Amino acid sequence: MATRLVQINMKASDENALGRFWADVLGWELTSEGPGVTNLEPVGNVYPDPAAICIDLVVSAEPKTVKNRVHVELAATSPAHQAEIVARLKDLGATLADVGQGDDVSWVVMADPEGNEFCVLDSLHEKTGPIASVVVDCADPQAMATFWGQAMDWTVQRVTEDIAVMRSAKEVGPYLIFARTPDAKTVWNRVHLDIRPYPGDDIEAEAARLVALGATAVDLDVPWKVFADPEGNEFCLLSPS
Numbered sequence: 001m002a003t004r005l006v007q008i009n010m011k012a013s014d015e016n017a018l019g020r021f022w023a024d025v026l027g028w029e030l031t032s033e034g035p036g037v038t039n040l041e042p043v044g045n046v047y048p049d050p051a052a053i054c055i056d057l058v059v060s061a062e063p064k065t066v067k068n069r070v071h072v073e074l075a076a077t078s079p080a081h082q083a084e085i086v087a088r089l090k091d092l093g094a095t096l097a098d099v100g101q102g103d104d105v106s107w108v109v110m111a112d113p114e115g116n117e118f119c120v121l122d123s124l125h126e127k128t129g130p131i132a133s134v135v136v137d138c139a140d141p142q143a144m145a146t147f148w149g150q151a152m153d154w155t156v157q158r159v160t161e162d163i164a165v166m167r168s169a170k171e172v173g174p175y176l177i178f179a180r181t182p183d184a185k186t187v188w189n190r191v192h193l194d195i196r197p198y199p200g201d202d203i204e205a206e207a208a209r210l211v212a213l214g215a216t217a218v219d220l221d222v223p224w225k226v227f228a229d230p231e232g233n234e235f236c237l238l239s240p241s
Contacts, residue, residue, distance in 0.1 A: 002153035011060035
């Protein structure tokens, strides 16, 4: 048995407006599966497709109070392309953000209209799509690589003391990166990972396997299963598909 990363879930005070922003940023299609939920995926995408990590925006009354521990990095092919993207994003309503990155980094840190941080890279020559990577702050990238490398069938490509890099076993789509940070987790993550088992797999058996690997079940009254990884980052186990 195994799971795979299929989407990220992002809380929003106005999921429709934020969805329109991100649809314009990514060039993706915007749909709604019901009140309070907006879905973003590439035009023509057959979900779930490892070539794209989709985005679900879910309305929430809770305000954003701290830096998100999960964020996306957008792909650019050169510093000139990066500058073009940054200028376009400013026109769409994004702003420059300071998360302590300093002046000597090659990426540009920005925030969407609701303050969610994201980065624009200065070069990426892999074919990832507009989202180059999903980054998760953590205290121990090596431990996170061990857990998530067993939880999913994604391949662990590189691990150091400061970073762990994973990608779909099919070598397509964005990367999943666990990056060491000194910041402690203090609140429920406004952005989190959603994973799915494969068709025909038993979701109860998969849930038990995740717990045996070190996940903790979170008791919420929702149709899917909610867990926290060994560092307390919430994630959802959706039904097999």
